[in-house]
Amino acid sequence: MSTAFHRLLPAGAPAIGLGCMNLSHAYGKPLAESEALRALSEAFEMGYRHFDTATLYGKTANERLVGKALGTHRAELFLASKCGMAFDPEIGAKRIDGRPETLRRQCEASLKRLDTDYLDIYYLHRLDREVPVEESVGALARLVEDGKIRAIGLSEISAATLTRALAEAPIAAVQSEYSLWTRNPEIALLETCRAAGTALVAFSPLARGFLTATLDDVTSLEEGDIRLGMPRFSADNYRHNLTLLDEYVAMARAWDCTPGQLALAWLRSQGADIFPIPGTRSVAHMRENLGADGITLEDATVKRLNAMMTPDQVRGPRYSAAQQADIDTEEFV
Secondary structure, three states, rough: OOHHHHOOOOOOOOOOOOOOHOOOOOOOOOHHHHHHHHHHHHHHHHHHOEEEOOOOHHHHHHHHHHHHHHHHHHHEEEEEEEOOEEEEEOOOOEEEEHHHHHHHHHHHHHHHOOOHHHHHHHOOOOOOOOOOOHHHHHHHHHHHOOOOEEOOEOOOOOOHHHHHHHHHOOOOOOEEOOOOOOOOHHHHHHHHHHHOOOEEEOOOOOHHHHHHHOOOHHHHOOOOHHHOHHHOOHHHHHHHOOOOHHHHHHHHHOOOOOOOHHHHHHHHOOOOEEEEEEEEEOOOHHHHHHHHHHHHHHHOHHHHHOOOOOOOOOOOOOOOOHHHHHOOOOOOO
């Protein structure tokens, strides 16, 4: 299925992009700037062309990193960022703010940090429940008219919210968590996206490391790692969830690929309108993930994978109650 998102990507770009958040945000201590810059530069050299960042990540540090590392390659990149959620020093925490004046101000600041005069896509990072989505999307549509962004995206929203947004302006992509162990887009969002020709950009396609089959002990996670507050990674739940990996790891071995590559290949098998953006701090893992772009799974393998790690098998919701309050996506009962 061809989407407007396909037409925005550089010719020959792989379907797998790079989520840049991990370099500066949410997974413990950020990488030193020199290491992060090297990782981004090597990602470009090995073939990544779709780079995803946000105002929130690293309290704007992530955008500066991406701009510094990749600014000279701007014409060859698909550059994505997000607005509507940022760190507010006055409260010492993130604030969700979808007011039109805020989105314009954040966009202009992001362009400076990213050393560019336009973004290929700009996502509303979270729905502000105090601001009608039509007002937020209308502000993004004016940024398109002004040439500051090429397309509008939404993140962590429901099918109903997407339908309202589409009445205001075209939506090129919705960013949502999607992986073998997080099937929420299959409830309603994917169907609505496809009816509108809207791509789905899948973040955390490796289930925050779970599907790499390398995280055996959650007590090894460093302080500040977002997973420490996620129910699926609690000691009891994770102990159960690890038992779901045995058959999956055996399948990866049979396909002569890593478990992480199998997870990405499964996502690609779900449709050409799905674009995974795995994030990692490791250059070796970046290369491994990009290698999944060339794997085409047989129908029988996809069918077996579809039956694994379904919502009734995975133990624990993906977010805590407090985290869930900030998002608009459908949840399994």
